[in-house]
Amino acid sequence: MKALAAGFTFFARRLTQAALVMLAILIIAFAVHAALGDPLREIMGEAVPVAEREELRHKLGLDAPWPVQLARYLGGAVKGDLGTSTIYKRPTLEIILAKFPASLELVLGASLIVLLLSLPAGVYCAVRPRSVGAKLIMSLSVLGISVPVFLTGIFLITIFAVWLGWLPAFGRGETVRLGFWETGLLTRDGLRHLVLPALTLSSIMLPLFIRLVRGAMLDELGHDYVRTARAKGASPLRVWLSHALRNALLPLVAVGGLQTGTLVAYTLLTETVFQWPGMGFLFLEAVTRADIPLVTTYLVFVGLLFVITNTIVDIVSLMLDPRISLEGTR
Amino acid sequence: MSAEGVQTGPRALLAFAGERPGGALAAIVLGAIALAAAFAPLLAPQNSFDLTSFDVLDAGLPPSWLEGSDPRFLLGTDAQGRDLLSAILYGTRISLVVGVLAVAIQTAIGVPLGLLAGYAGGRVDTIVTRAADIQLSLSTLMIAIIALALFRAGLGGESLTRFAVPLLVVVIGLAEWPYFARTARAATQVEAVKDYVRAARALGGSSLGIMWRHILPNILSPLIVVATTQVAGAIMAEAALSFLGLGMPVTKPSLGTLIRSGYDLMFAGAWWVTVIPGLVLIGLLVSVNVLGDALRDGLDPRRGAR
Numbered sequence: 001m002k003a004l005a006a007g008f009t010f011f012a013r014r015l016t017q018a019a020l021v022m023l024a025i026l027i028i029a030f031a032v033h034a035a036l037g038d039p040l041r042e043i044m045g046e047a048v049p050v051a052e053r054e055e056l057r058h059k060l061g062l063d064a065p066w067p068v069q070l071a072r073y074l075g076g077a078v079k080g081d082l083g084t085s086t087i088y089k090r091p092t093l094e095i096i097l098a099k100f101p102a103s104l105e106l107v108l109g110a111s112l113i114v115l116l117l118s119l120p121a122g123v124y125c126a127v128r129p130r131s132v133g134a135k136l137i138m139s140l141s142v143l144g145i146s147v148p149v150f151l152t153g154i155f156l157i158t159i160f161a162v163w164l165g166w167l168p169a170f171g172r173g174e175t176v177r178l179g180f181w182e183t184g185l186l187t188r189d190g191l192r193h194l195v196l197p198a199l200t201l202s203s204i205m206l207p208l209f210i211r212l213v214r215g216a217m218l219d220e221l222g223h224d225y226v227r228t229a230r231a232k233g234a235s236p237l238r239v240w241l242s243h244a245l246r247n248a249l250l251p252l253v254a255v256g257g258l259q260t261g262t263l264v265a266y267t268l269l270t271e272t273v274f275q276w277p278g279m280g281f282l283f284l285e286a287v288t289r290a291d292i293p294l295v296t297t298y299l300v301f302v303g304l305l306f307v308i309t310n311t312i313v314d315i316v317s318l319m320l321d322p323r324i325s326l327e328g329t330r
Numbered sequence: 331m332s333a334e335g336v337q338t339g340p341r342a343l344l345a346f347a348g349e350r351p352g353g354a355l356a357a358i359v360l361g362a363i364a365l366a367a368a369f370a371p372l373l374a375p376q377n378s379f380d381l382t383s384f385d386v387l388d389a390g391l392p393p394s395w396l397e398g399s400d401p402r403f404l405l406g407t408d409a410q411g412r413d414l415l416s417a418i419l420y421g422t423r424i425s426l427v428v429g430v431l432a433v434a435i436q437t438a439i440g441v442p443l444g445l446l447a448g449y450a451g452g453r454v455d456t457i458v459t460r461a462a463d464i465q466l467s468l469s470t471l472m473i474a475i476i477a478l479a480l481f482r483a484g485l486g487g488e489s490l491t492r493f494a495v496p497l498l499v500v501v502i503g504l505a506e507w508p509y510f511a512r513t514a515r516a517a518t519q520v521e522a523v524k525d526y527v528r529a530a531r532a533l534g535g536s537s538l539g540i541m542w543r544h545i546l547p548n549i550l551s552p553l554i555v556v557a558t559t560q561v562a563g564a565i566m567a568e569a570a571l572s573f574l575g576l577g578m579p580v581t582k583p584s585l586g587t588l589i590r591s592g593y594d595l596m597f598a599g600a601w602w603v604t605v606i607p608g609l610v611l612i613g614l615l616v617s618v619n620v621l622g623d624a625l626r627d628g629l630d631p632r633r634g635a636r
Binding site: 147283 | 468469472479482589601
């Protein structure tokens with residue numbers, strides 16, 4: 001009963017925190033919007049007489065004091081209205097949501113590669129730290145950390161697209177519409193287009209995760225329960241995988257899940273290299289063409305993703321290790 | 331940990347090089363690159379920032395070992411007809427300057443905050459640690475991208491061009507101070523309870539004096555290691571930002587800008603404009619990282635024993 005109450009308090013506290021962070025992000029976005037964007041110029045252009053301009057300013061309520069405007073902005077944000085793009089003349093959130101599937105599919109593809117490779121590689125490096133293979137993997141991971149993600153992309157394009165001509169280098173290829181979700185995962189062409197970008201994005205996360213898995217595993221292997229399990233006669237493989245790895249997953253979820261910001265940044269770079277039509281590519285276009293509403297909406301959206309993943313990571317950590325709740329609500 | 335058994339001077343340096351040939355090699359490569367970059371105006375056949383010194387008619391010439399090359403351009407030319415060798419020398423110079431200055435800012439903010447947090451503890455410690463955690467969880471590269479994007483969207487591309495170097499230095503410097511703060515804090519906490527600090531306090535030393543004169547010299551090794559990896563991080567951040575078009579302009583290219591501008595030419599067959607600066611950048615980053623790893627192992631006696 002007590003544990004349940006503690007769990008509930010933890011949950012409520014996390015949700016309040018998430019809401020407060022979102023509020024802060026929205027206020028920053030409003031400030032940027034107010035400081036950099038001029039909605040009148042966006043609507044009317046430069047060549048409109050001052051009197052007419054002032055009239056519209058009044059009509060749109062843009063001469064209201066800033067707290068009123070902030071309240072209006074926040075009110076709009078709750079309903080999903082974060083402004084209108086000056087390039088596309090459409091609601092900014094709609095444009096970003098249309099690009100979101102492309103970015104998410106890229107991230108999912110890369111995460112799959114990272115997951116499939118980093119777990120075995122990390123476990124191997126932890127259980128056989130002195131083997132040649134482990135040393136090779138660790139050296140390669142130093143190299144991987146040293147190569148900027150956009151160069152990995154460029155080299156992959158040079159080799160597989162320009163020289164060998166095996167895989168396409170640009171865009172998403174053929175896509176299929178599933179309701180509002182435009183997916184490239186269902187066509188051969190779409191999947192072929194995903195290979196190089198996903199490999200590129202995974203290349204930068206892979207060394208980090210191999211080191212994480214290895215570190216977490218090494219910590220666990222030093223514990224007494226591992227020796228006990230071995231003494232009871234459990235096979236090494238069973239001890240590594242179902243005892244140590246299971247416990248090593250907790251720090252993995254906690255640290256790995258907190259890489260959202262980094263992942264967004266690297267996705268942005270990857271999208272630029274491959275002209276992948278995702279959110280990051282859109283964001284850079286908005287920046288070059290000074291589309292302030294679109295820029296601030298992107299910030300709010302990325303902030304939201306960040307808050308959601310962090311909250312989920314905290315809750316999953318709680319489920320994996322109930323001790324955290326007691327510490328968290330102290 | 332203690333001062334005993336730690337050699338100083340040239341002999342220690344030689345011993346270090348003997349034990350860690352990889353680190354020594356990295357240091358030599360890094361030194362060569364740094365020297366070449368420092369003397370770029372003397373070494374480069376051409377001034378890359380002087381737009382009148384090159385001709386568009388020379389654009390896209392291949393390196394000297396390929397067919398159709400021009401003997402004047404050892405590594406070929408870029409899309410503007412700029413000599414690639416000169417551009418790389420000048421570009422490396424910018425990358426190194428931005429990297430080192432940005433890390434200087436990180437040190438100037440992070441080390442005092444970390445010392446203070448580790449020494450004072452209590453509420454000061456909580457605030458500094460919290461601020462560092464929050465900033466790190468936001469991802470430093472993302473912060474830098476957003477800051478420069480807002481500058482660019484708000485002030486227009488031109489002012490970004492004029493103030494590119496100071497802007498990059500400040501943005502990358504402000505984004506990554508938490509690494510120094512964390513390291514300095516952890517090391518200070520270890521030192522603060524030692525006898526020499528208690529003795530200094532008993533003798534009436536002021537807190538500031540103790541932190542500066544007694545603790546700081548004793549926590550330098552971990553700070554040097556962090557500084558090395560941070561220089562690599564800052565150079566990589568600068569290259570990434572320039573590649574995105576948010577950093578150095580085409581008129582004053584860094585390695586990242588060269589890679590970006592060469593990228594357009596790659597499908598026309600001119601791969602060298604992208605690949606050669608890319609390889610130089612990787613060489614630079616690998617040597618800094620390898621040196622950092624060697625320093626970490628060399629300066630930490632516990633790791634050396636393993």
